[in-house]
Amino acid sequence: MSAPLAIECKDISKQFPHFKLQNVNLSFEQGTVMGLVGPNGAGKSTILRIVMGLIGPDSGSIKVLGHSMPNEQLAAKRNIGFVAEDMRLYESETIAFHMDFIKSIFDSWDDEYAKTLLRRFDLNKDQKVKGMSHGQRVKATLLLALARRPNLLVFDEPTTGLDPAVRKEVLDEMMNSLQDETHSILFSSHNTLDVEQISDYITFIYGGRIIESRNKEDFMDGWRRLRLTNMNNCQLPDLSNIKDVQQSGRLCSVTVNNYDDSIPEQFTHAGLQTSSVERLTLEEIFLANVQSAKANEYKGATL
Amino acid sequence: MKFGFVFSQTDTRPMYQQIMEQITQRIAVGDWPPGTPLPSIRELAVETKVSIITVKRAYLELEREGVILTQQGKGSWVSESLDLMALQREELIQHLQQAGKLAKSLAIPEDELLQMLRKYI
Numbered sequence: 001m002s003a004p005l006a007i008e009c010k011d012i013s014k015q016f017p018h019f020k021l022q023n024v025n026l027s028f029e030q031g032t033v034m035g036l037v038g039p040n041g042a043g044k045s046t047i048l049r050i051v052m053g054l055i056g057p058d059s060g061s062i063k064v065l066g067h068s069m070p071n072e073q074l075a076a077k078r079n080i081g082f083v084a085e086d087m088r089l090y091e092s093e094t095i096a097f098h099m100d101f102i103k104s105i106f107d108s109w110d111d112e113y114a115k116t117l118l119r120r121f122d123l124n125k126d127q128k129v130k131g132m133s134h135g136q137r138v139k140a141t142l143l144l145a146l147a148r149r150p151n152l153l154v155f156d157e158p159t160t161g162l163d164p165a166v167r168k169e170v171l172d173e174m175m176n177s178l179q180d181e182t183h184s185i186l187f188s189s190h191n192t193l194d195v196e197q198i199s200d201y202i203t204f205i206y207g208g209r210i211i212e213s214r215n216k217e218d219f220m221d222g223w224r225r226l227r228l229t230n231m232n233n234c235q236l237p238d239l240s241n242i243k244d245v246q247q248s249g250r251l252c253s254v255t256v257n258n259y260d261d262s263i264p265e266q267f268t269h270a271g272l273q274t275s276s277v278e279r280l281t282l283e284e285i286f287l288a289n290v291q292s293a294k295a296n297e298y299k300g301a302t303l
Numbered sequence: 304m305k306f307g308f309v310f311s312q313t314d315t316r317p318m319y320q321q322i323m324e325q326i327t328q329r330i331a332v333g334d335w336p337p338g339t340p341l342p343s344i345r346e347l348a349v350e351t352k353v354s355i356i357t358v359k360r361a362y363l364e365l366e367r368e369g370v371i372l373t374q375q376g377k378g379s380w381v382s383e384s385l386d387l388m389a390l391q392r393e394e395l396i397q398h399l400q401q402a403g404k405l406a407k408s409l410a411i412p413e414d415e416l417l418q419m420l421r422k423y424i
Contacts, residue, residue: 031345031355032355032356033354033355171352172352175348175349175352176349178345178348178349178355179345179349180345181345197318197352197353197354198352198353198354199354200354200355200356201356215356216354216356216357217319217356217357217360220317264408268408273408273409273410274408275408275409276405279315279317
């Protein structure tokens, strides 16, 4: 028996004057964490906005916690905590004012947890927003979302611009919110370490399309770098798995996706020797994916 | 931290292997004797701030190696019939397999490999 889905996007497309989102399929079950990665302008924030019902798609369907978006967003949003970079707090008001304000709207507000978060995030509730740093503003906004204890957290770049100590506090609190199977997180980040650490699923977005979306263990397991020696200047085997080749003299390093144990043998057959097979970090996978997507674009343009 | 798991960012092994190691170490030093119930996957994930799917993978691999037992709905516990020596032996065999494979890909002859090994005994 599988858990109900936290989010289910089916084939969503949206055209903007200078950008389009194409056939986005994205889903993950409740109780898990989905991380979105991709370069600037890939469409991460747009997807999050569509999920939140802030933008309606041209085609496709979206269900969030079982509610169809944007039509049933009122019911859905009761259980979603959304934080985006461009969210503003009232400059001339204190954190306490904002806490009371959110508490008056959402009956799920947890006073004790809010106090704990103030302490963990090192915030003074009587301070006015005006005098707060970027990091303090981000933390205050996260606090307002977390203390509602929503079933789904949707965070757009929650750790951008935070120092390592605060970043850790934020990640810790994100994980703490997953105490049971009904709590889920969808977040985007440029910090690949954050995504690699806490995500159960990873979706890689490039140019408005989803390049890969799968569970993190398979995602990370699929990529390998082979270090090869090419003594006789042999031709590399023509494998669709090959995403990047760096060759200098007799040394050659090849990055592959969808790795399996037969791949080194295929290089041996082609006359090359495999000296090592290495795993990649998410950062390296990110770069390889961008590079290979760009190369495909170029190929497409020249055809 | 309740379980005191400490991970290293400079450790290049995948995280699930680091979790496996932390668990087998606790078993090896006797902190978690046979029969000890393990934390639930979600509990350990929240505690260590590592994704649920990674902790799940560590548990699956440990189960496959016979270090822990898992029963649906009851959770996991340290195997009663765990033979630590056999476990460590298995680990050594895996290292040797790796070395053998590497030697073959480097075209190092058998007797030379054995000589190399002798140096470290």
